[in-house]
Amino acid sequence: MTALTLTNVNKSFGKVHVLKDINIEIEEGEFVVFVGPSGCGKSTLLRVIAGLEDASSGEIRIGDDVVNMTPPSKRGIAMVFQSYALYPHLNVRKNMSLALKQEKQPKDVIDARVAEASRMLNLEEYLDRFPSELSGGQRQRVAIGRAIVRQPKIFLFDEPLSNLDAALRMNTRIEIAGLHAQLGTSMVYVTHDQTEAMTLADKIVVLRDGRVEQIGSPMELYNNPANQFVAGFLGSPAMNFFPAGLVTEGDDRTMGVRPEDLYLADDGALSVHVSHVEKLGGDTNVIAKLGDQQITARLFGQHDIAEGQSLSLGFDADNAYFFSPEGARI
Amino acid sequence: MNQARTNPLNTAAMHGALILYTLIALFPVFVILINSFKTRKAIFREPLAMPDADSFSMIGYQTVMKQGDFFLYFQNSMIVTVASLFFVLLFGAMAAFALSEYRFKGNTLMGLYLALGIMIPIRIGTVAILEMMVATGLVNSLWALILVYTAQGLPLAVFILSEFMRQVSDDLKNAGRIDGLSEYTIFFKLVLPLVRPAMATVAVFNMIPIWNDLWFPLILAPAEETKTLTLGSQVFIGQFVTDWNAVLSALSMAILPVLVLYVIFSRQLIRGITSGAVK
Ligand SMILES: Nc1ncnc2c1ncn2[C@@H]1O[C@H](COP(=O)(O)OP(=O)(O)OP(=O)(O)O)[C@@H](O)[C@H]1O
Ligand SMILES: [Mg+2]
Numbered sequence: 001m002t003a004l005t006l007t008n009v010n011k012s013f014g015k016v017h018v019l020k021d022i023n024i025e026i027e028e029g030e031f032v033v034f035v036g037p038s039g040c041g042k043s044t045l046l047r048v049i050a051g052l053e054d055a056s057s058g059e060i061r062i063g064d065d066v067v068n069m070t071p072p073s074k075r076g077i078a079m080v081f082q083s084y085a086l087y088p089h090l091n092v093r094k095n096m097s098l099a100l101k102q103e104k105q106p107k108d109v110i111d112a113r114v115a116e117a118s119r120m121l122n123l124e125e126y127l128d129r130f131p132s133e134l135s136g137g138q139r140q141r142v143a144i145g146r147a148i149v150r151q152p153k154i155f156l157f158d159e160p161l162s163n164l165d166a167a168l169r170m171n172t173r174i175e176i177a178g179l180h181a182q183l184g185t186s187m188v189y190v191t192h193d194q195t196e197a198m199t200l201a202d203k204i205v206v207l208r209d210g211r212v213e214q215i216g217s218p219m220e221l222y223n224n225p226a227n228q229f230v231a232g233f234l235g236s237p238a239m240n241f242f243p244a245g246l247v248t249e250g251d252d253r254t255m256g257v258r259p260e261d262l263y264l265a266d267d268g269a270l271s272v273h274v275s276h277v278e279k280l281g282g283d284t285n286v287i288a289k290l291g292d293q294q295i296t297a298r299l300f301g302q303h304d305i306a307e308g309q310s311l312s313l314g315f316d317a318d319n320a321y322f323f324s325p326e327g328a329r330i
Numbered sequence: 331m332n333q334a335r336t337n338p339l340n341t342a343a344m345h346g347a348l349i350l351y352t353l354i355a356l357f358p359v360f361v362i363l364i365n366s367f368k369t370r371k372a373i374f375r376e377p378l379a380m381p382d383a384d385s386f387s388m389i390g391y392q393t394v395m396k397q398g399d400f401f402l403y404f405q406n407s408m409i410v411t412v413a414s415l416f417f418v419l420l421f422g423a424m425a426a427f428a429l430s431e432y433r434f435k436g437n438t439l440m441g442l443y444l445a446l447g448i449m450i451p452i453r454i455g456t457v458a459i460l461e462m463m464v465a466t467g468l469v470n471s472l473w474a475l476i477l478v479y480t481a482q483g484l485p486l487a488v489f490i491l492s493e494f495m496r497q498v499s500d501d502l503k504n505a506g507r508i509d510g511l512s513e514y515t516i517f518f519k520l521v522l523p524l525v526r527p528a529m530a531t532v533a534v535f536n537m538i539p540i541w542n543d544l545w546f547p548l549i550l551a552p553a554e555e556t557k558t559l560t561l562g563s564q565v566f567i568g569q570f571v572t573d574w575n576a577v578l579s580a581l582s583m584a585i586l587p588v589l590v591l592y593v594i595f596s597r598q599l600i601r602g603i604t605s606g607a608v609k
Binding site: 047050052071072073074077078079081082083084085086087088089098099102103146 | 499501502504505506507508509510511519520523524
């Protein structure tokens with residue numbers, strides 16, 4: 001069964017057309033990640049789904065109901081914000097129970113749900129504290145707890161981890177994945193961190209300038225990008241692009257090869273000048289110039305490569321992608 | 331950056347400047363206070379001397395208590411000031427919330443229109459206001475004053491408060507909407523507490539001119555039972571003879587309530603400033 005269906009959704013702020021003909025279907029229990037560069041409309045799309053913004057046109061369906069005219073609190077969604085957005089004047093317990101009180105749930109139901117959520121998130125000790133007395137990670141867990149107690153049909157996350165430091169981010173990411181496995185509820189997750197996208201998602205939606213560029217599982221997008229934008233956006237370091245003419249005489253297409261598909265070869269197709277070397281222990285990243293193009297190669301293991309030296313890099317023909325000058329995959 | 335604050339020389343200079351300013355600002359108040367406890371002769375002989383056994387006298391306070399209904403004037407002033415501040419803050423905050431939170435046609439224009447009042451002194455409209463008050467039968471009632479002062483305070487209140495409300499996190503308001511809070515609850519429970527320092531600022535700015543105003547009480551509510559303190563004190567200032575003891579005593583007593591109100595609001599002000607800075 002589909003949990004959420006967006007049909008031809010458009011959103012304009014005055015003259016600014018932010019979302020353009022968005023069509024997305026999300027299945028029951030699916031974890032969907034929206035990625036895209038800053039300003040492409042991810043947050044706006046999430047807010048349209050939540051009902052915080054009205055769509056200019058198009059249909060939003062949650063379960064079987066068209067919810068275009070339904071206020072946010074009645075849509076069966078819960079949202080977790082980047083800035084946590086906890087109520088500063090309420091303690092953790094009241095922060096979590098406020099929505100249920102508004103729904104006029106009986107007290108024993110509220111207590112049971114808050115207890116359950118705080119057990120899941122290890123928040124039991126902090127129930128009587130105020131948000132200002134919590135660390136960033138704890139605040140974010142409270143924000144997630146506030147979403148869980150509502151038992152929504154869909155969770156919406158807007159860059160929930162971007163205010164946390166690296167170590168905490170990884171832990172919380174694993175917690176969110178665990179939560180999804182435990183609850184089995186559909187989740188929509190906005191990020192521009194592609195590690196989060198690749199590791200969490202059942203399905204990734206790549207957005208650019210308010211348009212959907214491609215929808216698919218992480219491996220589908222990685223192995224079979226629809227166009228140059230998606231190919232360059234997913235994967236780290238990003239895919240290398242250079243004129244195919246450098247390899248085959250007279251070819252006017254753009255060629256793309258992932259850094260991890262390049263290897264050292266005595267008679268490789270690409271002769272480059274090394275401009276920088278990053279030794280990470282397990283991997284070595286070589287940043288080099290191919291003519292005036294910058295090329296990154298990710299070599300497995302440790303290599304003795306010096307800056308300024310010349311290098312010959314090869315790749316398998318299977319691993320090369322070709323794009324038209326307009327960026328479409330050929 | 332912190333060096334400027336910790337350097338003892340700078341600290342001394344800073345405190346010196348502040349103390350000097352405080353002395354200058356408090357000096358007139360001080361002179362009024364000491365002279366209110368002196369005999370008439372002593373006031374004129376040595377205005378700057380402290381009252382001693384010889385010159386000490388409560389005659390001014392006695393006159394004030396006897397003549398006119400001083401406590402009624404006092405009460406009138408209090409009612410007018412507190413009610414005006416209440417309405418200025420309530421309506422100002424509501425208008426500011428609408429202007430900063432909702433997108434509607436003419437939003438900017440409305441904001442400009444409301445801000446225009448900052449530049450136009452309300453006294454220009456005195457004649458029209460008087461005509462209106464006569465037509466509505468509000469002359470010689472405290473409502474006349476409350477309405478005028480509310481109108482006078484609103485432009486600046488809307489301007490300052492809408493600037494502050496724009497800075498309140500959108501996420502917080504949206505979290506409230508998703509949790510099913512009404513717009514009123516969001517306004518009163520989430521937004522107002524966060525702009526409390528701005529509200530205190532607006533209150534302080536408005537309080538003193540309202541309390542001290544002579545113009546509108548004189549024109550709109552000169553009747554005995556609606557006289558304010560400032561207007562009431564005028565009975566002691568005659569064209570030929572002025573009862574300085576009484577005037578100074580009345581003024582001394584008039585300072586007290588404003589001082590109390592100011593302390594209440596400035597607490598909020600300081601709390602707001604430091605809570606933002608320390609975080
Ligand atoms: N209230 C608004 N009025 C006018 N334009 C807006 C409004 N909200 C967003 N926009 C515009 O819509 C576009 C998309 O904004 P949005 O916040 O959805 O981007 P985003 O993909 O979430 O970016 P980020 O990754 O930086 O959060 C931006 O160009 C922004 O300027
Ligand atoms: Mg965003």
